[in-house]
Amino acid sequence: MTLLELRALLPLLLVALTIVVTMLLAGFCRQRRLLFWVYQLGLLAALLSLGGNLDLQASGVEVTPLLRIDAFFGFFAALFILVAMCVGLMAAQYFGRREHLAVPVEECYVLLALCLLGALVLASAQHLAALFIGLELMSVASFALVAYPCGAAPGSDRLQLPSLEAGLKYLVLSSVASAFLLFGMACLYLQSGTLAFTRLSLPVDIPAAGLLPLAGLALLLIGVAFKLALVPFHMWTPDVYQGAPTPFTALIATLSKGALVAVLLRYLLMSDALQSEQIAAVLRVLAMLSILVGNLLALRQDDMKRLLAYSSIAHLGYLLVVFLATGQADSSEFALQAGAFYLLAYSLTTLAAFAMIGTLSGGVGESRDYRLQRYSGLCWREPVLGGCFMLILLSLAGIPLTVGFIGKFYILAAGAQAGLWWLLVVVVLGSALGLYYYLRIILVLLQQDESVRGLRYHSGRWLIYGLTLLLVLLGIYPLPVMQWLPLF
Amino acid sequence: MSLVLLILIPLLGAVLVWLAERWRCGLARGLSLVVLGLEALLLWQVPHEAPAGGLWWLQFQTEWLPVLGISWHFALDGLSALLLWLTLFIGAVSVLASWRDIDQRVGFFYCNLLLSVAGIIGVFLALDLFLFFVFWELMLIPMVLLIAIWGHENRHYAATKFFIFTQASSLLMLVAILGLVFVHYGQTGVMSFDYGDLLRLQLAPLPAFWLMLGFFIAFAVKLPMVALHTWLPDAHTEAPTAGSVLLAAILLKTGAYGLLRFTLPLFPDASAEFAPLAMGLGALGVLYGAKLAFAQHDMKRLVAYTSVSHMGFVLLGIYALNDLALQGAVMQMLAHGLSTAALFIIVGMVYARWHTRDLRELGGLWSLLPRLSGFTLLFALASLGLPGLANFVAEFLILAGAFQRDWPITLVALFGLVGAALYALLLVQRSLWGAAAPQAKTHDCSAREWGILASLALLLLVFGLHPQPVLDMVQRPVATILAERVMPNTGGTDQVVQRESREQLP
């Protein structure tokens, strides 16, 4: 391994170092504040090293056959590190409010960093083995995070149950999906003899020989689709979202999906999987189903976290438009940018949404009640917070002057350029459905309800304000990000 | 720079008004009037004519997102100026109309009102399609809030329906805009959302038709065209008075404006092909709206359905594709804005006194509130197109123009005049005449109310007897819109008017 490669790999190494340090600290010096700072500084260092690597990223460096450090990696890695930092902050605040419940918060930083490392590996993977390692690194850590104890008072175990249930469901189902993914990899490997992302040269007409790689690709897609929560592999999403501690729900919703998006984009761009009409058809069906089913499920959902789960299903469905658009030579460049921007917009908005939910759920201490009715009249009790909530929802709905709009704009643009008109019609339909439930929440926020009173929310406000500000700023002037979008 | 200020003033004003509520209760109302007044002053000092040979009185352009070819491009011509004046006037009227109605969250109310006005002004000024779309969406959110917070009983349903209808249709428009942009990209290799660039585009018939349809649907929902109109009665009925006034008087006009500014010039041939169907739908709307208005018991709903009928005339006029009808359509936008706003204000006043809008429970207003009744009568007559009032000139021009283009459809629309008589006189008969409702609190118009209604009435009368300034103002824009198309002349032989304006440009 040359020095150059080491330098290119520095962000990953720094994150790995953070893991080791936090783990050791968690073992010997249980000071949550210290751990928090170590975690954040470690990630900051990784982010800075990423900035220092811009020249390498521009030219692209292959570190072993497994990883490739390039502009694509640079963009996604920066996004993931920032997301992980935000989640760390959310976690600190979330558990800070539950200090009296004696939750062991220290380990979560280790797990968060592990997740991040997995995501970084995925962002740079150009080999199925790297994909596998990154994915499992992320998954195994996130099992633990989902099941993370989040407020079991010494005498009562009741509160622990939802996260435990969510953790187990996530673990079992995710393992099943991993098995599918691995089977797919094995099939591809059996066919081509290599695990690198390469052209599969799928035969156009399908003799028996073409069946194996196609089936392999399909199984691979199933595994990925599970992680992305695409219909019909979406059923775990609401339960896990609801059960997991809110900061880690945010992690599942943003980081773990984002990393999969990154690796799938790279895979689709490097292989010719989309040349196969069958694979494109599968993606198209998954997209349409996800958009429609996700939005329909969210329609009258009363639990805020489940609602966001369903809406994230739909959002990933929108994102699939981009994947399909990469299949065409003339639109793949733009589609990649569209996907990257959309992921950014989605992550930013989702983080803000979960930060909001986390803050609001902390009002009465141990409450884990996310029913919409709790937010009734928020705009009048807490105008600024309520206003932020409204902006976040508008961003999710894709209304102009929020980053969500620019994201949706990119999706539609990519689809229009690739001529995926029918899919766009479904996107429009789904958006219309989506408007219903986002507006429904807004109306609840605006209700003149005096029954919910006296809740004060202190911690976590500034994070929400910051994220919301960013969300609006990027909605009005997204140029800086646009210029930074990766070209493959 | 004036153009930017035109949008910035109400935006900043909105924030200021919101904050003003904290300092002193009631300050918000006066302040919003001041903001609108400032805006009017600003518009006043803009040169009211184009530099020699040009269409635009004033232009402003600066980069926004050069990566995608998006810029801040605003421009003002006679058509936009006319609609801006209408917007400012109606804005002021709705501020005044809600002076006493709104007693909760006053600052936020006027904040939303001004935001909506800002969005509408943006729509009338934007010449970059992306920018246009942004404003198009932006004007709706405050409007939805106005309905959802200060509306009547069924407000959430109405707000949701309004929101979904308009947003979903405008997403279709966004898809169409993108389609257009990428066709342009394919032909020139340059990404651009600029109106001028896209105007020069040569489109194959089939894509042109589909893209045109995307634009058309968005505008038709807002207009509203019959069959896509069902959000309107709910939204108008449930909105607070000021909201109904804004909705009916200006928000609907953005649909017509969009058709005039974008659909017709961007897709001249497809529009010409589509014209018979659109005219038919317009005529159908005239009749259907009148019929539904006639059937209503709720006074406000009745007025709401009259909008469907009147805007049917606008659609008919726009797709008649000749000067006469287009000028008539613009005139109708103005006249309908004034007369319907007045009717909604009156309904609001009646509701404030009676706490009912049910025509079966009302009656005999004339003996109790002669002044208000006189105004009601006048505006009902305006609504039925009485000569001497602005609506008549508009409807006459539309019919005269449309008749030259397609006489059978125009004859059908003509029956709308009978329909208008039916509903307008029903309104008069049911509410003003008959035995007096007993439980009434009888105080006639206050000076404020009188002032609002009198100014609206005066304008209707002035434009009814002397519409020339309006017609002159829009004459050039209309001619420019029509210069983009193949225009069959009255003789029936198709005469191709070359697209001069396109070929002159580099």
Place this chain on the structure above:
Amino acid sequence: MTAWMGWIPALPLFSSLVLLLLGGRMSARLVTLLGVGSVLGAALLSALLIAGFVSAGSTAVSVMLQPWFSSAGLTIAFGFYFDGLSAVMIGVITGVGSLIHLYSAAYMAGDEGYARFFGYLNLFVGAMLLLVLADDFLLLYLGWEGVGLCSFLLIGFWYREPANGYAARKAFVVTRIGDIALAAALLIMIQQFGTLHIQTVIERAQLEWVATDWPFWVALLLLGGAVGKSAQLPLQTWLPDAMAGPTPVSALIHAATMVTAGVYLIARTQGIFLLAPRIMELVALVGALTLFLAACSALVQHDLKRVLAYSTISQIGYMFFALGAGAFSAAIFHLMTHAFFKALLFLAAGQVILSLHHEQDLRRMGGLLHRLPFSALCFAIGCAALAALPLTSGFYSKDAILLQAYGLHGGSLAWWLALTGAGITALYSLRLFLKLFFGEVVTEPRPDMRPTLVVPLALLCLLALLGALIPQPLGAVFAPLAATEVPAAVHGAILIMPWLGLVTGALLWRYGRGLRQRWNDSALARGWRAGWGFDALYDGLLVRPLLLLARLNRKDLADQPVQFVAWLSGCAHAWLSITQNGRLRRYAAGIAMGAVLVLMVVTL
């Protein structure tokens, strides 16, 4: 002369504006001064104008006052055209109008809407003057709609009574059906000539339309407009109901002036009608049928004002008949005399009604001859003129119509109907007179002889008797008719016909009590009384279906698909939610099934 022509409509219009805006705060005296004075002023100006016009040799004058608007080559102006026809019309309007105004000052005294009444009435006079003076079809249309509006407002003047409101609405809507025909005619003119200047249109029509279908259609549509306004078949049903308005209104609007606007319109556009002989025949036929049907209806009415209303329809039918026959000047002549005697009849009826405490039912009247002698005199003169007895103005005009019509077309079906109608007219005139003034006293009257009531009536009596002597400067307007020989027998029949009616009537009154009784209850009489069932027909054919449709579709059919989609989405949400039952094994099965599905898509 032309400089102040604009003041003639402007005076009533201004006064109306003032009255409507400020009337509530004015004293009754001031209102009277303003309301009556302005119309009197207009009458004086008209007299001066007409005098000047006649002395200047009756040449038509065109005055452009002010452009209205011009758009894309179409220019519309507020302009007046003054010729013999307009002269007659403004003479009638302002002359009869000021008499009726004077009468109204007494009739309406003490009503709470006194100022409003004069406001509307003056608005009407102004609009009517605009109508007859207009040099442009659109200005004519403005006046046309304006008088319709005033008619609506005045019929519904006593707004507390719901029936009045309904009658008002009916009047407006039915006439508006005619109006759209007129509007369509205007649209054709614009399309063909690009102008609505009346004289230009007629000139160009005579040049360019000679061998085309256009005159047929335009004349037909103009006729449609005229038929609506003038309450002719098939749009006659509104006029009897319009009697709900105050009696002076019936006299001015629904007898003397507004309802004759249709006659004016056809006379004004005779240049186009003459190009369409088939429509001329239609006009004559419509007139003749209407006059006959309405005369029959007038024969059996129980309501005093409804008798007069049907008689008005019938007399306007004569005018249409004359117009259709080509006897234009006879039609206008009859228009004028009819204005006199019908105004007289209405005002006299008003006096009777006032005296009888607003009783209008003929069955509760009778024997008033000695109690209300002045009214009896007025009625005698009016009925005589209506029945066209010699030496009254009605005699000359109706005679002229029947003679000239025979001279032009001979004894067509229409002509015979008109002749028979003359007999029936005399019959119902007599019936009315006898019912009012003979027989037993049913209601005791309280005579009302205020001078403002009496003077107009006296003047109108004079006019009804001698009005035929007023010369009409129509020579330059209508082409003179070719002199034709009419057989003496025909002449005789025309002269005898009213007497025939009178004699029949007298005999029936004297000897036929039982017959009358039976006749009154017969189905035919009931049918006639209900206006030949036109109301029921329209009710069943148009009104009810429309109302039913309105009621059925109150919820808006177009909203149903939307509701359906909303409902469907709700259902889909419910179904899909069932799958999210929280069972791990079910979720795993979902994944497995999805996998099978994907594999099937890929491999098949």
Place this chain on the structure above:
Amino acid sequence: MESPGLVIPVEHGLLFAAVLFCIGLAGVLTRRNLLFVLMSLELMLNAVAFVFVLAGAVHGNADGQVMFVLILTLAAAEVAIALALVVQLYRRRRSLDIDSLDGMRG
């Protein structure tokens, strides 16, 4: 794809793995006891691992074996976490019936 010394055709191996995989899957779908579910998961993973080994043998490179090792590692890590959760669950519920874990739904 024939490689010297290999007697069993590749298809048979693949078939075997697929059957094994399906048995594992069926186990996940049918067993209600959490421990058996975990065991079935192991079965699925091992089926996949077998394919890697098989493919590695077919192509004669080490990637397959490397993947096999990675899978084993993964399985171990997963089981570690899973068993921790199982213990937690058992302490609270005194049962390992996964069907009773439906506190969240809708």
